[in-house]
Amino acid sequence: MQEEEVLAEFRASKALLEGHFLLSSGRHSAHYLQCARVLMNPDRAGRLAVAIAAKLPHDIRKSIDKVVSPAMGGVIIGQEMGRALQVDAMFVERPTGTFELRRGFSLEPGDKVLMVEDVVTTGLSSREAIKAIEEAGGEVIAAASLVDRSGGSVDLGVPFFPLVALNFPTYAADELPPELAATPAVKPGSRAKP
Ligand SMILES: O=P(O)(O)OC[C@H]1O[C@H](OP(=O)(O)OP(=O)(O)O)[C@H](O)[C@@H]1O
Ligand SMILES: O=C(O)c1cc(=O)[nH]c(=O)[nH]1
Numbered sequence: 001m002q003e004e005e006v007l008a009e010f011r012a013s014k015a016l017l018e019g020h021f022l023l024s025s026g027r028h029s030a031h032y033l034q035c036a037r038v039l040m041n042p043d044r045a046g047r048l049a050v051a052i053a054a055k056l057p058h059d060i061r062k063s064i065d066k067v068v069s070p071a072m073g074g075v076i077i078g079q080e081m082g083r084a085l086q087v088d089a090m091f092v093e094r095p096t097g098t099f100e101l102r103r104g105f106s107l108e109p110g111d112k113v114l115m116v117e118d119v120v121t122t123g124l125s126s127r128e129a130i131k132a133i134e135e136a137g138g139e140v141i142a143a144a145s146l147v148d149r150s151g152g153s154v155d156l157g158v159p160f161f162p163l164v165a166l167n168f169p170t171y172a173a174d175e176l177p178p179e180l181a182a183t184p185a186v187k188p189g190s191r192a193k194p
């Protein structure tokens, strides 16, 4: 799937929002990719997962034992990646602030894991999810996402395969451009603290 086709899926689902957004990292942005809207159509979600799977090098793709994704945003695309790769998909969640496997999910020691996110901005959530998977005994051999909005600058410590890389600027709270400073920020994500 070409970048233009991916963006067309985002536009068709009205997932590319403009305004003033407080991101999970605590940074601000005039753009927000509401991936849940792209994924609310199961056919579209499945197509996008197949397209992500096609980005994975053959040796990585054939080695994956499990998909693990960080809740909430990663759950649907993680499930669809499990379907595309024909492996089980699980998620980590953070009811106490730190990602962990719950709900009877577990990994066999040495399980080769693909960590799947919906969107990566600073990479903090991905790195925390990778740490939780490794603490649970998994070996994260690669990461994948629908969108890398760091424009390719993020380092997750493992090979990273986003379906599309976009570079929307983000700002610290004390460096907002006037058009953002003039409007209150909305926080669409669910992370409690940056
Ligand atoms: O690369 P980062 O700077 O960490 O930002 C990206 C993360 O932010 C969003 O999750 P959020 O924390 O809003 O929680 P959610 O998935 O529960 O909506 C998104 O789903 C990614 O997990
Ligand atoms: O960084 C984030 O919190 C973030 C950015 C974005 O565009 N979409 C999203 O779901 N989260």
Ligand SMILES: [Mg+2]
Pocket: 070, 071, 072, 073, 074, 125
């Ligand atoms: Mg998330």
